[in-house]
Amino acid sequence: MEQGDRRMTRRAAAAWLLRAGTGALVAALAGRAASRPAPGRGVWQIDPRKCIQCGRCETECVLQPSAVKCVHGYAMCGYCKLCFGYFLPDAARLDEAAENQTCPTGAIRRKFIEDPYFEYSIEEGLCTGCGLCVKGCTNFGNGSLYLQVRHDRCVNCNACRIAEACPAQAFTRVSAASPYLLKETLS
Amino acid sequence: MSVVRVFCLLLALGPAWASAESRFPQPQFDSGHVVPQAAHPPSSLEHVPPLADTLALVLALAVAALLVHRVRSRRWLLVFTAGCLLWFGFLKRGCVCPVGVVQNVAEAVWAGGGLAWPVAALFALPLLAALLGGRLFCAAVCPLGAVQELVIIRPLRVPRALDAVLRLVPLAVLAFGTVLAVNGAGYWICRTDPFVGLFRCSAPLPMLLAGMAVVLLGMVVARPYCRYFCPYGVLLEVCARLAWRRVEITGSTCVNCRLCVGVCPVGAVAAPREALNEAARSRQFGHFLRILAVMPLLVAGGAGAGWLAGAALARAHPQVALAARLAAQGPATAAEAEAEGPAEAEAAPEIQAFRRSGRDRAEVASLSAALVLSFRRGSAWAGACIGLVVALRLLGLTRLSALSVHEADRVRCVACGRCFPACPKNRRPTA
Numbered sequence A: 001m002e003q004g005d006r007r008m009t010r011r012a013a014a015a016w017l018l019r020a021g022t023g024a025l026v027a028a029l030a031g032r033a034a035s036r037p038a039p040g041r042g043v044w045q046i047d048p049r050k051c052i053q054c055g056r057c058e059t060e061c062v063l064q065p066s067a068v069k070c071v072h073g074y075a076m077c078g079y080c081k082l083c084f085g086y087f088l089p090d091a092a093r094l095d096e097a098a099e100n101q102t103c104p105t106g107a108i109r110r111k112f113i114e115d116p117y118f119e120y121s122i123e124e125g126l127c128t129g130c131g132l133c134v135k136g137c138t139n140f141g142n143g144s145l146y147l148q149v150r151h152d153r154c155v156n157c158n159a160c161r162i163a164e165a166c167p168a169q170a171f172t173r174v175s176a177a178s179p180y181l182l183k184e185t186l187s
Numbered sequence B: 001m002s003v004v005r006v007f008c009l010l011l012a013l014g015p016a017w018a019s020a021e022s023r024f025p026q027p028q029f030d031s032g033h034v035v036p037q038a039a040h041p042p043s044s045l046e047h048v049p050p051l052a053d054t055l056a057l058v059l060a061l062a063v064a065a066l067l068v069h070r071v072r073s074r075r076w077l078l079v080f081t082a083g084c085l086l087w088f089g090f091l092k093r094g095c096v097c098p099v100g101v102v103q104n105v106a107e108a109v110w111a112g113g114g115l116a117w118p119v120a121a122l123f124a125l126p127l128l129a130a131l132l133g134g135r136l137f138c139a140a141v142c143p144l145g146a147v148q149e150l151v152i153i154r155p156l157r158v159p160r161a162l163d164a165v166l167r168l169v170p171l172a173v174l175a176f177g178t179v180l181a182v183n184g185a186g187y188w189i190c191r192t193d194p195f196v197g198l199f200r201c202s203a204p205l206p207m208l209l210a211g212m213a214v215v216l217l218g219m220v221v222a223r224p225y226c227r228y229f230c231p232y233g234v235l236l237e238v239c240a241r242l243a244w245r246r247v248e249i250t251g252s253t254c255v256n257c258r259l260c261v262g263v264c265p266v267g268a269v270a271a272p273r274e275a276l277n278e279a280a281r282s283r284q285f286g287h288f289l290r291i292l293a294v295m296p297l298l299v300a301g302g303a304g305a306g307w308l309a310g311a312a313l314a315r316a317h318p319q320v321a322l323a324a325r326l327a328a329q330g331p332a333t334a335a336e337a338e339a340e341g342p343a344e345a346e347a348a349p350e351i352q353a354f355r356r357s358g359r360d361r362a363e364v365a366s367l368s369a370a371l372v373l374s375f376r377r378g379s380a381w382a383g384a385c386i387g388l389v390v391a392l393r394l395l396g397l398t399r400l401s402a403l404s405v406h407e408a409d410r411v412r413c414v415a416c417g418r419c420f421p422a423c424p425k426n427r428r429p430t431a
């Protein structure tokens, strides 16, 4: 009986040793990971200088419609009458008819300011983030239209699906306090 | 030819092509029009103090421990499971969760870079809880587990052999998922999470269909993701094996009525086994020695297979894929590079981005070669680990000790509590 008891205590002690060892290992892994400097978790954003408007932002986001939308850096815009973001290259006439527009959903608003200038703005609810307008504006215009992850929509996935699919590695984590990479303020 | 096209052509030919920005300087408006500023919604992340999230997890694990070990009530566990599903699943949108954080931790530990401590805590807390009280996280807290728990209708018994084979999958997912994450090929464990689209209430179609399929399967095979895919489950199992307090089916003494065996959806109730007689004992011991002898072979075989699989795994890395694309194109001569201009529109986006980046092919090729080597090394380690665990599992089969009662298997039991009301000894005697 005595002997049995002692065997039990010895087993219990060994079990506690193993348990404590495993616990220490888990804590060490987590601690080592957390010990390196990490400025908060950060949120995902597109560097517009790297984006090549491949179209995956529209299709790869885990949200449908995508959390990526076109934004307009007005400060860079030339207020062109012939906007390369707004009009298709083979537009027959420079008017608001849908068949002349680049945007498949008609998400770009065109407002007359004064001759010959027009102001363009994005109706975010309609934009799908396809980047067609961005491509036109970047290739032939001032590049004032660009894509950004909108943080009222983005759920900040642990691993952004678009970031993993982006051919240009344009996605980075930025601080949650200033979560945009606005082209007009980037050099 | 339309006006616009002519204009485009002129523009493309003209010197404006060289300078990308400000081809058309912003006008001075006579009407005094003020250039607006686009509004950018702030990140909702700022408003969530991470400390509160960590505390919520600690609290949830503590409540689960209370319900499993003290209150021992299936009904309350069910209510709590639904509550946790609402909070961690739908309100917190199921991301970031401990299952995926395995990758963040592995990446931070082996590839450098840091991790915010609340995320690291997410990894450690459920494991530490498992060391104390079994798989409490799986019992109610994990939103993935909760979805599956709530859809179980008529669980089938998975044949032992099939079960043993399928239980290798989580091991492989953990091992290779870690290799992919550490080497920068993306978070595949997140990509294969079947339910996160449900929590976000939005998902691309393939993800949605996969999630639905797992839910349907989960009606007849209890917790299919937990048992046969979840990589974090592997770690939880290791910790639960060493748990200080195991899940007790009965509050008093087991009378071997077998009523608990039928209700356990995951086949976790271990039935009594006879003490072995001398002959059987020595036969079992012989098995043990033989498995011990082939153990190095299993580990080495795993490592070798991992090394071979490493090259295929590496293709998941964008730079390796890019190098393969470039190689498939054949060597680029100066003339070809010249001719690449007009083909721009047709080239794959990866190639377009590569051209624009101004990197040269040799650089990509050498980076890719280094990556393949690193993938090979990593997956050799992964293979060795799988081999080791397989050997240990085989060793575990050659058990000598007898068992006189029914008890919950430490490893498989997810502490769902179904067996509590099933046990007649748990019912309060009616006066």
Ligand code: SF4
Residues within 6 Å of the ligand: A046, A050, A051, A052, A053, A054, A055, A056, A057, A131, A147, A162, A165, A166, A167, A168, A169, A170, A171
């Ligand atoms: S996936 Fe990358 S390159 Fe493609 S549109 Fe989005 S940011 Fe631009």
Ligand code: SF4
Residues within 6 Å of the ligand: A069, A070, A102, A103, A104, A105, A106, A107, A108, A122, A126, A127, A128, A129, A130, A131, A132, A133, A134
């Ligand atoms: S063209 Fe595409 S990216 Fe541009 S506004 Fe329309 S939907 Fe958005």
Ligand code: SF4
Residues within 6 Å of the ligand: A044, A060, A061, A062, A063, A066, A067, A068, A149, A153, A154, A155, A156, A157, A159, A160, A161, A162, A163
């Ligand atoms: S983090 Fe998720 S929700 Fe946000 S843009 Fe990327 S894939 Fe979409």
Ligand code: SF4
Residues within 6 Å of the ligand: B099, B137, B138, B139, B142, B143, B144, B145, B146, B225, B226, B227, B230, B231, B232, B233, B236
């Ligand atoms: S096994 Fe994995 S998915 Fe299932 S409840 Fe546990 S941690 Fe969650």
Ligand code: SF4
Residues within 6 Å of the ligand: B247, B249, B263, B264, B265, B266, B267, B268, B269, B408, B409, B412, B413, B414, B415, B416, B417, B418, B419, B420
């Ligand atoms: S508590 Fe464990 S042993 Fe009991 S029914 Fe649930 S999984 Fe099976």
